[in-house]
Amino acid sequence: MTTKLIAPSILAADFGNLQRDVEMINHSEADWFHIDIMDGVFVPNISYGMPVLQAISKHAKKTIDVHLMIVDPDRYIKEFAALGATNLTVHYEACTHLHRTLQAIKAAGMKSGVALNPHTSVNLLEDVIDDIDLVCMMSVNPGFGGQSFIQNTYKKVKQLKEMIERNNAKTLIEVDGGVTSENAKKLIDAGADVLVAGSFVFKAENPTETIKNLRSIANS
Ligand code: DX5
Numbered sequence: 759m760t761t762k763l764i765a766p767s768i769l770a771a772d773f774g775n776l777q778r779d780v781e782m783i784n785h786s787e788a789d790w791f792h793i794d795i796m797d798g799v800f801v802p803n804i805s806y807g808m809p810v811l812q813a814i815s816k817h818a819k820k821t822i823d824v825h826l827m828i829v830d831p832d833r834y835i836k837e838f839a840a841l842g843a844t845n846l847t848v849h850y851e852a853c854t855h856l857h858r859t860l861q862a863i864k865a866a867g868m869k870s871g872v873a874l875n876p877h878t879s880v881n882l883l884e885d886v887i888d889d890i891d892l893v894c895m896m897s898v899n900p901g902f903g904g905q906s907f908i909q910n911t912y913k914k915v916k917q918l919k920e921m922i923e924r925n926n927a928k929t930l931i932e933v934d935g936g937v938t939s940e941n942a943k944k945l946i947d948a949g950a951d952v953l954v955a956g957s958f959v960f961k962a963e964n965p966t967e968t969i970k971n972l973r974s975i976a977n978s
């Protein structure tokens with residue numbers, strides 16, 4: 759079995775001590791930095807944008823997994839590549855020409871990701887699955903950290919895993935929102951490859967230890 763990955767979400771970090779929190783992730787067993795960019799239009803919240811990503815990139819020594827919760831993401835693909843994004847994830851619901859967007863992400867040298875809102879059917883990816891390196895399965899409604907996990911996600915992860923296998927695709931499944939040590943194992947058993955965790959990591963007394971535990975649960 760391939761190693762299951764942990765991606766702490768910087769949205770829950772202490773922005774007054776951003777470099778400290780980035781170094782914490784560098785020195786922890788975490789695999790990726792998960793970076794949530796929100797525009798206040800696609801989602802009812804504004805998080806942070808390019809200058810903050812640039813500051814994170816400067817210190818981050820691991821994969822930079824950017825999750826765009828913005829309308830018309832095509833406008834910024836090249837810019838995110840230049841800012842050091844390894845993976846660039848766009849929302850299915852925000853892309854009229856998703857196939858074209860995915861090709862543009864790859865042409866810019868990044869891995870292509872598609873995020874699905876909780877109400878969006880997995881079946882809608884059937885005709886584009888070969889072009890997707892990563893599906894970000896939203897297990898909360900995007901826009902905020904610290905929300906509770908939506909139980910229907912297990913079913914969607916299983917459906918997606920089945921589709922990936924049927925198509926012989928190499929797509930990774932990432933679960934994003936409300937992930938804790940309580941649901942981690944069940945998500946991995948359903949077919950998840952990457953677990954994003956914001957509040958669970960950063961609100962913990964010992965984030966480094968929390969990442970280590972989550973990673974060992976995911977790989978148990
Ligand atoms: C929600 C974001 C998530 C969020 C996860 O819109 O996409 O990545 O930061 O935070 P927690 O783990 O606190 O639900």
Ligand code: ZN
Pocket residue numbers: 767792793794825934954
């Ligand atoms: Zn996210």
